[in-house]
Amino acid sequence: MASSWLQIPKESPFSLANIPFGIISTAASSTPRPAIAIGDYALDLFAFASGGGFSQLPSFQEHIDVFAQQTLNDFASLGRPVHRQVREYLQAIFKEDTPYPTLLKSNEDLKKSALVPRKEAINHVPMRIGDYTDFYSGLNHAYNVGVLFRGPDNALQPNYKHLPVGYHGRASSVIVSGQPVRRPNGQILANPAATPKEPTFSPCKKLDIELELAVFVGKGNKLGEPIPIDQAEDHLFGVVLMNDWSARDIQAWEYVPLGPFNAKNFATTITPWVVLMDALEPFRTQGLEPGRPLLPYLQEKNKENVYDISLEVSLKANGKDNKIAETNSKNLLFSFPQMLAHHSITGCNMNTGDLLGSGTISGDKPGTLGSFLENTNGGKNPIKLADGSERVFLQDGDEVVLRGASGKEGGYVGFGDCAAIITPAPKF
Amino acid sequence: MASSWLQIPKESPFSLANIPFGIISTAASSTPRPAIAIGDYALDLFAFASGGGFSQLPSFQEHIDVFAQQTLNDFASLGRPVHRQVREYLQAIFKEDTPYPTLLKSNEDLKKSALVPRKEAINHVPMRIGDYTDFYSGLNHAYNVGVLFRGPDNALQPNYKHLPVGYHGRASSVIVSGQPVRRPNGQILANPAATPKEPTFSPCKKLDIELELAVFVGKGNKLGEPIPIDQAEDHLFGVVLMNDWSARDIQAWEYVPLGPFNAKNFATTITPWVVLMDALEPFRTQGLEPGRPLLPYLQEKNKENVYDISLEVSLKANGKDNKIAETNSKNLLFSFPQMLAHHSITGCNMNTGDLLGSGTISGDKPGTLGSFLENTNGGKNPIKLADGSERVFLQDGDEVVLRGASGKEGGYVGFGDCAAIITPAPKF
Numbered sequence: 001m002a003s004s005w006l007q008i009p010k011e012s013p014f015s016l017a018n019i020p021f022g023i024i025s026t027a028a029s030s031t032p033r034p035a036i037a038i039g040d041y042a043l044d045l046f047a048f049a050s051g052g053g054f055s056q057l058p059s060f061q062e063h064i065d066v067f068a069q070q071t072l073n074d075f076a077s078l079g080r081p082v083h084r085q086v087r088e089y090l091q092a093i094f095k096e097d098t099p100y101p102t103l104l105k106s107n108e109d110l111k112k113s114a115l116v117p118r119k120e121a122i123n124h125v126p127m128r129i130g131d132y133t134d135f136y137s138g139l140n141h142a143y144n145v146g147v148l149f150r151g152p153d154n155a156l157q158p159n160y161k162h163l164p165v166g167y168h169g170r171a172s173s174v175i176v177s178g179q180p181v182r183r184p185n186g187q188i189l190a191n192p193a194a195t196p197k198e199p200t201f202s203p204c205k206k207l208d209i210e211l212e213l214a215v216f217v218g219k220g221n222k223l224g225e226p227i228p229i230d231q232a233e234d235h236l237f238g239v240v241l242m243n244d245w246s247a248r249d250i251q252a253w254e255y256v257p258l259g260p261f262n263a264k265n266f267a268t269t270i271t272p273w274v275v276l277m278d279a280l281e282p283f284r285t286q287g288l289e290p291g292r293p294l295l296p297y298l299q300e301k302n303k304e305n306v307y308d309i310s311l312e313v314s315l316k317a318n319g320k321d322n323k324i325a326e327t328n329s330k331n332l333l334f335s336f337p338q339m340l341a342h343h344s345i346t347g348c349n350m351n352t353g354d355l356l357g358s359g360t361i362s363g364d365k366p367g368t369l370g371s372f373l374e375n376t377n378g379g380k381n382p383i384k385l386a387d388g389s390e391r392v393f394l395q396d397g398d399e400v401v402l403r404g405a406s407g408k409e410g411g412y413v414g415f416g417d418c419a420a421i422i423t424p425a426p427k428f
Numbered sequence: 429m430a431s432s433w434l435q436i437p438k439e440s441p442f443s444l445a446n447i448p449f450g451i452i453s454t455a456a457s458s459t460p461r462p463a464i465a466i467g468d469y470a471l472d473l474f475a476f477a478s479g480g481g482f483s484q485l486p487s488f489q490e491h492i493d494v495f496a497q498q499t500l501n502d503f504a505s506l507g508r509p510v511h512r513q514v515r516e517y518l519q520a521i522f523k524e525d526t527p528y529p530t531l532l533k534s535n536e537d538l539k540k541s542a543l544v545p546r547k548e549a550i551n552h553v554p555m556r557i558g559d560y561t562d563f564y565s566g567l568n569h570a571y572n573v574g575v576l577f578r579g580p581d582n583a584l585q586p587n588y589k590h591l592p593v594g595y596h597g598r599a600s601s602v603i604v605s606g607q608p609v610r611r612p613n614g615q616i617l618a619n620p621a622a623t624p625k626e627p628t629f630s631p632c633k634k635l636d637i638e639l640e641l642a643v644f645v646g647k648g649n650k651l652g653e654p655i656p657i658d659q660a661e662d663h664l665f666g667v668v669l670m671n672d673w674s675a676r677d678i679q680a681w682e683y684v685p686l687g688p689f690n691a692k693n694f695a696t697t698i699t700p701w702v703v704l705m706d707a708l709e710p711f712r713t714q715g716l717e718p719g720r721p722l723l724p725y726l727q728e729k730n731k732e733n734v735y736d737i738s739l740e741v742s743l744k745a746n747g748k749d750n751k752i753a754e755t756n757s758k759n760l761l762f763s764f765p766q767m768l769a770h771h772s773i774t775g776c777n778m779n780t781g782d783l784l785g786s787g788t789i790s791g792d793k794p795g796t797l798g799s800f801l802e803n804t805n806g807g808k809n810p811i812k813l814a815d816g817s818e819r820v821f822l823q824d825g826d827e828v829v830l831r832g833a834s835g836k837e838g839g840y841v842g843f844g845d846c847a848a849i850i851t852p853a854p855k856f
Contacts, residue, residue: 130558131600136686157684158625163615167686168596168693172559172777173651182652184774187591187723197586201723223601223695224610226854247774256585258564258595259687265596266774267651295615295629297856346612346675346694347854349600426654426775428725 004094005105006115008039013405013414015039016094017282019087020273020415021072021238024121032070032124035116036090037273037416042121043090047114048104056100057089071128072274076218076237077352083218083237084278123272125176126240127216127353132174132268133343134212134244134357135166137334139288141210141360144374161290163298164334164342166359169244170265174355176272177418183207183396183425184266186250199253203425206248206379207394210360211313211370211402213329214242215336216274216353223349229300232337235350238274239336241311241402241418242357245269248373248393270355271402271415279413283308283406287332297345298338305335309406311361313370316399320386324375327368329404331361396424432522433533434543436467441833441842443467444522447515448701448843449500449666452549460498460552463544464518465701465844470549471518475542476532484528485517499556500702504646504665505780511646511665512706551700553604554668555644555781560602560696561771562640562672562785563594565762567716569638569788572802589718591726592762592770594787597672598693602783604700605846611635611824611853612694614678627681631853634676634807635822638788639741639798639830641757642670643764644702644781651777657728660765663778666702667764669739669832669846670785673697676801676821698783699843707841711736711834715760725773726766733763737834739789741798744827748814752803755796757832759789824852 004016014020014037024035024042033046045053045067054060063082066074075083093104104110136142139156142165146155159165175181184207187199218237221227227235244264251263287306293299309329315322334342339356362370369375372393376383382390394400399421405414432444442448442465452463452470461474473481473495482488491510494502503511521532532538564570570593574583587593603609612635615627646665649655655663672692679691715734721727737757743750762770767784790798797803800821804811810818822828827849833842 131598133689159615159627159681159684162627163682165682165686166689168598168689170559170596170776171599172779172782175651182775185654185725186774187587199587199590199723201725223603224851224854226613250774253587254591254593255685255687256587257683257687258593259683259685261561261594261596262770262774262776265771265776295627297613297629342690343693346614346678346690347610348598348690348693351600354600423652426652 003096005096005098006039006041006094010410012039013412013416015411015413016091017407017411018275018279018413019090020275020279021075021126022273023071023124023126024116025124026116026121034067034069034072034075037118038094040118042116042118044114044116048110051110051114053103053110056103057085060086072126073128073353076127076216079219080234080277083276087276087278123176123178125174126272126274129171129174129353129355130351132169132171132355133166134169134359135164135334135339136359137164137332137339138359138361138370139333140331140364141362141370141374144362144369148373148378161292161333164339166339167259169268169357173265174268174270177269177420179420180423181245181267181269181420182423184247184250184262185425185428186247186262187253188249189253204247204250205393207422208246208248208372209313209400210244210246211311212242212244212357212360213239214270214355214357215239216355217350218352220351221344221349224347226347227340227344227350229297229337229341232340233277235340236277236336238276239280240270240274241404241415243269243400243402243418243420244357269418269420271418273416275413275415280307280406283413285330287330287335290333297341300335300337305337306330306332307406309404311404314401315385316401317385317389318387322385324383325367325369327361327363327370329361331363332358394422396422398422431524433524433526434467434469434522438838440467441840441844443839443841444519445835445839446703446707446841447518448703448707449503449554450701451499451552451554452544453552454544454549462495462497462500462503463549465546466522468546470544470546472542472544476538479538479542481531481538484531485513488514500554501556501781504555504644507647508662508705511704515704515706551604551606553602554700554702557599557602557781557783558779560597560599560783561594562597562787563592563762563767564787565592565760565767566787566789566798567761568759568792569790569798569802572790572797576801576806589720589761592767594767595687597696597785601693602696602698605697605848607848608851609673609695609697609848610851612675612678612690613853613856614675614690615681616677617681632675632678633821635850636674636676636800637741637828638672638674639739640670640672640785640788641667642698642783642785643667644783645778646780648779649772649777652775654775655768655772655778657725657765657769660768661705663768664705664764666704667708668698668702669830669843671697671828671830671846671848672785697846697848699846701844703841703843708735708834711841713758715758715763718761725769728763728765733765734758734760735834737832739832742829743813744829745813745817746815750813752811753795753797755789755791755798757789759791760786822850824850826850
């Protein structure tokens with residue numbers, strides 16, 4: 001890994017190998033604008049472009065307006081060859097021995113105006129999300145939850161290993177790391193054994209997390225024209241960490257027969273920095289195996305179709321950190337290209353900015369589980385915290401932080417924090 | 429009902445009592461723009477506004493740009509008092525004894541430029557739809573489908589009469605009447621009784637319709653701040669007819685445990701003209717009763733919370749029309765305000781342009797059923813058509829037309845056709 005003239009802490013998730021894209025604003029300029037994260041800084045791409053920063057990338061001049069937008073959609077819609085070119089160019093800009101030293105390295109004015117300390121930057125949801133879909137491809141999670149609900153013999157449904165099970169989620173409530181999450185109210189069946197079943201109205205008492213990766217769509221497809229599996233990668237833009245907040249008690253009562261609805265629609269938190277597909281290429285690896293051939297429209301040539309990303313879940317309660325789980329994103333049965341090919345096989349049109357979640361990622365043993373539901377065996381086995389308290393689900397004031405990174409110290413390709421603090425439910 | 433100086437056919441769904449809003453373009457001007465439908469004409473609101481048509485509505489001048497937009501979102505976001513004012517003003521413009529004859533009635537130039545024969549207008553999806561949610565509040569449909577799948581004793585799930593069951597749908601594939609619908613391919617379990625269950629890949633063989641109403645959200649709410657039931661009506665903009673196309677064989681295999689996904693994501697057809705809530709006010713009536721008190725957040729003061737709209741399903745096959753079903757939209761267990769209050773009770777933020785479907789509307793006897801699934805008893809009892817053929821589900825080339833209207837001849841408040849022809853699935 002080349003080194004940079006910019007001082008990048010060796011533990012930073014945003015090494016020179018990464019170059020993730022996001023949308024920031026600052027106290028001095030409240031208009032949201034594209035940026036990349038590098039070390040402790042964000043490079044404001046509107047300022048950089050305005051200052052001639054892309055002058056040595058002539059082919060990009062016709063697209064330069066994408067960095068005058070308030071989301072990354074226009075940039076994402078340009079397609080992977082352009083994302084690759086821009087990312088490599090920005091890596092060259094920051095290299096110790098950059099071929100273009102006058103563009104930034106020795107340009108003190110532009111450094112001052114375009115390099116923003118990240119702690120001073122306000123992050124925004126990076127894409128205008130048309131539709132958000134959440135899959136269920138974390139095999140261990142699906143199995144663990146299936147055991148809790150139906151026992152080990154029927155844990156996985158018959159369709160599970162044949163197709164990436166998924167459902168449409170709520171796009172409007174996708175928020176960015178740092179925004180608080182308000183505990184939802186809803187209908188809850190306090191006593192499932194009673195007859196007749198009479199729900200009560202109350203704040204959710206089983207507020208949970210789901211540790212996920214999610215991918216943004218770059219180029220879309222026309223209605224009626226499926227995306228073939230061997231072209232699916234060209235339609236992907238980049239990846240974020242995601243916390244699919246879940247109200248388990250609301251979910252248990254409402255979800256039959258049409259799936260989760262209010263249990264999931266109150267908030268979904270994502271990391272602000274979109275890690276481009278190319279940044280993840282070196283970390284391709286094999287995922288979990290269905291153990292039987294898939295139908296041809298889901299068959300990928302490259303068996304290394306998921307990523308080796310270390311993931312962790314932390315809970316901060318009363319000022320003390322607690323590591324709740326550590327796992328890896330290779331615990332997936334289906335890849336993002338398979339999800340996209342399946343989603344569009346009906347002709348469903350995908351648009352730039354659509355978000356596809358992986359489903360909850362869990363390992364197969366204690367300490368590797370991506371939800372409290374699994375971690376506490378459905379709320380039966382409390383987790384002991386550093387402050388002496390216990391949790392089966394989340395309490396008001398708790399802060400959950402997801403983290404994830406590939407690679408090694410000095411060259412991390414990471415996501416940064418996916419964090420939110422829980423605030424109390426509205427009173428009724 | 430007042431009469432109009434414009435000749436409006438007495439059987440028109442777009443009488444002076446209606447004044448629905450939509451988005452049109454024309455051969456002469458391809459830019460989509462707002463319009464209203466009246467009789468056989470569309471009044472181009474951009475042209476009308478530019479020609480001084482709103483000069484006698486001074487309070488609206490500051491908002492006039494909403495009619496220079498390519499969707500109705502900006503107009504819808506102004507809220508119900510403004511919708512009411514504009515609709516009543518446009519009714520006054522078209523009245524035989526209009527107080528403003530020089531604005532249109534006697535203004536031959538503006539009539540020529542702004543009054544477009546509807547058969548020359550191209551309709552567009554009227555709103556920019558952020559999220560689309562489909563409910564399941566057609567009690568008879570839910571019961572009929574429940575009987576088919578689980579028998580009469582367990583037809584309705586325990587939650588059904590306590591909350592408006594719903595799920596997130598796919599916003600990107602909401603299309604406007606007249607666009608063809610391509611039959612989807614997908615995974616189908618040809619022989620559900622075989623072990624192990626092995627799906628095949630094929631074009632959908634059980635392509636179905638669902639007769640629904642749907643409402644567009646006018647004003648939204650902030651994340652974390654539910655819409656109280658007694659304010660929900662103020663957040664609604666207007667209603668369309670909707671056909672929620674459904675691939676029953678894909679649905680049967682995929683839908684456990686997260687609900688319908690690919691079975692529904694390939695197309696949802698809506699009528700182009702949004703009938704404002706005020707136009708439907710005279711047709712309020714009581715819906716179906718849950719038979720027990722609802723939780724307070726769902727209790728409405730006005731028991732007349734649904735609409736008396738006559739609905740029909742027609743199938744055109746080989747050039748011949750077949751009336752398949754006639755029913756009424758009062759066959760709903762929950763109202764649009766209840767759906768909105770339930771949807772947002774978690775704090776889920778609704779945005780202008782969000783679309784909420786009612787669920788399939790069926791009566792309780794043969795000839796009143798809003799889907800082929802019910803009409804043919806799950807595909808067992810074919811429907812005989814005028815051309816001598818039979819249907820259990822849709823064939824390529826079939827055209828389905830939904831229609832709906834309230835009121836009487838000369839004063840219909842109707843929706844026009846919700847139509848689409850089925851084209852063959854892509855070959856693989």
